[in-house]
Amino acid sequence: MxxxxxxxxxxxxxxxxxxxxxxxxxxxxxxxxxxxxxxxxxxxxxxxxxxxxxxxxxxxxxxxxxxxxxxxxxxxxxxxxxxxxxxxxxxxxxRELAAYPEVPKMLRALKAAGHPCAILSNGSPGMLADAVASAGVGDLLDAVLSVEDVGVFKPARVVYDMVGARFGTAPGDVLFVSSNGWDVCCGAAYGFRTAWVNRSGLPLDRLPGRPDHVIPDLTAIPEIAA
Known part of the structure; x- marks a missing residue:
């Protein structure tokens, strides 16, 4: 499956x-x-x-x-x-930002378990290509989706639509992970399963959606996705 x-x-x-x-x-x-x-x-x-x-x-x-x-x-x-x-x-x-320390191990665990992995970002394609290459995680990603394909930034719903178009999934069959409270709340309202990486211990944004999980870093994502 x-x-x-x-x-x-x-x-x-x-x-x-x-x-x-x-x-x-x-x-x-x-x-x-x-x-x-x-x-x-x-x-x-x-x-x-x-x-x-x-x-x-x-x-x-x-x-x-x-x-x-x-x-x-x-x-x-x-x-x-x-x-x-x-x-x-x-x-x-x-153009060559460091990945957080847990990122490579987390992505490898997801891939080993059979989960497709992707980026959905405001970043332009060139920026994202540089960051992915610098972090050395390109082989762990199945797709890098940029808002430039739709010409508007998150949290426009047409951006979130890109995930279903790429993977053929309903929103509820996707785990969406963001460190931005507004992004994860809007993703939850869209219908994604969501995890908020709240590294700074910030309050939850007062928006219609609420994250399913609140975590301090990305370490627990393979367990949440299982």
Whole structure:
């Protein structure tokens, strides 16, 4: 019998979105960034997401790479950082974000148990290809689905529709995993089985759907999917 597909958000779920700023801050000559990398990384991520939601509402779509650059520009200005070389370095590192430590073992366990595995992400195809290659997990994924195929960001329902189109499954026959509370709640409302990777111990978003599982990292996903 075919096992249920396990579908993962990418940024913040499989890949550590703070890794770019953290790594750059440790490099020689980056003392100014070292003093402020944590709030900069947080602001970068917040603006990146806000811009996806606003563009989805207005219909003014741009790919995730553009949104990522726009979010960084806002965050750098807020924190008084303007060096073009720093901007270029942060963006280069974002193309090769580290996966969270448990990711390879977790994906191998799912594949060994017969579960198809996929990414469903706001990321543009080029960004996702770079991240997957950098993390060395390409052979563990059956599909990498980008919103660029439908031209609107999550949580638009047409994005979640991509999973059924790819795997021929009803929503209730898919385990959807995200670290974004809004994403997992919207996925639950769509009908997915869901797991929220709540690494920071955040409150649940006040949205119609509720996750079936709340976990601190991805270690338990093979057991949840079984």
């Amino acid at each position: 075919t096992k249920i597909p396990c579908v993962f958000d990418a940024y913040g779920t499989l890949f550590d979105v703070a890794a770019s700023a953290r790594q750059a801050a440790d490099e020689p000559g980056q003392e100014a960034l070292a003093r402020t990398w944590q709030p900069l990384a947080a602001d970068w991520r917040t603006k990146q997401l806000e811009y996806t939601w606003l563009r989805a509402v207005t219909g003014d779509h741009a790919d995730f790479w553009q949104v990522t650059q726009d979010g960084l520009d806002w965050a750098m200005e807020r924190h008084g950082l303007s060096a073009p070389e720093l901007r270029a370095r942060l963006l280069a590192l974002y």
